[in-house]
Amino acid sequence: MKKFFAAAIIAIGLIGSALAQQAPAPAATPAATTPAAGAAPAPQHTGSVGDRNSVYTDRIPPEQIMTLDANGEKFLARHISDLSGQPRGAVIILHDSAQNPAWPFTAAALSDDLPLRGWDTLSIELPAPDIAAQPTNANGTAATPPPAASPPATTAAPTTPAAPAAGTEPRVQARIAAALKYFSDRRAKNVIVIGFGSGAIRSAEFLRVYATANSGKLDPIKGLVMVMPLNKLTGIENDLPKILPTTEAPALDIILDSEPQTKAEAEARRRAVLHQRNRSYRQVELPPINLTSDAQHSLMVKRIRAWLQQNGSDKDEK
Helix, strand or coil, X not given: CHHHHXXXXXXXXXXXXXXXXXXXXXXXXXXXXXXXXXXXXXXXXXXXXXXXXXXXXXXXCHHHEEEEEECCEEXXXXXXXXXXXXXXXXXXXXXXXXXXXXXXXXXXXXXXXXXHHCEEEEEECCCCCCCCCCCECCCCCECCCCCCCCCCCCCCXXXXXXXXXXXXXXXXXXXXXXXXXXXXXXXXXXEEEEEECHHHHHHHHHHHHHHHXXXXXXXXXXXXXXXXXXXXXXXXXXXXXXXXXXXXXXEEEEECCCCHHHHHHHHHHHHHCCCCCCXXXXXXXXXXXXXXXXXXXXXXXXXXXXXXXXXXXXXXXX
């Protein structure tokens, strides 16, 4: 396993090495509630859209904040060790765009719950995706306005680990590799990668690159969980239906709305892996997250926890 892991880290390191000195994107400016007449606006937490975002660091215990290194670039992570005394494995959590490692009801809900069930969790900070370039006319004006629902995007990652590329996504891949190295150095045998939104396609792309660098092997990674995944991120060459079949990692695909576009994208992912008959791939549709309920006891958290017990753990929950 060390041989496989070392090869992957070297390969992914080459992707991000040219960008190690790149200055981080600025942190997001918190939004504000509507103030009473004559009152100053009250800031509200809106999350991270860049690196080294101090917005969330005062909202979690300092002992949970740690710094990791990805090819010389420092970044923050939220780490909570197994609190149960019966370790089951490790989880790397990737937040969605415009969120952060302690975002309520998503990354934070898992970080608060899973350590109580035997999981060592590491929720890492990710840079915001780059905004896709707009086509322009001869006079320099935009040819067509971007669609309102289009997600932020990034510049293309290479199809082979050895070819460096500019943009955000090689840095993202290096950060996931650093998180995996953190667990590998501690001899973790079961590592699950969980991604929300843009973090889901980034997770799948990492597994693809990692497997390519290791002759198809994924150890110590045992599975992938995707929550409301984006099928396309401009910085990643292939879309998610093309990325998913490149490995046979057990996968849980969670959908949180019933919009026609969401269902069509989910169906494209499901069809993409139908030929992998020996692969464990489960797609489930759940109600939207209820922001007024207890985040740790949401149906999403329960479903992920049950899937981890079945696919990523050495032990049966007691």
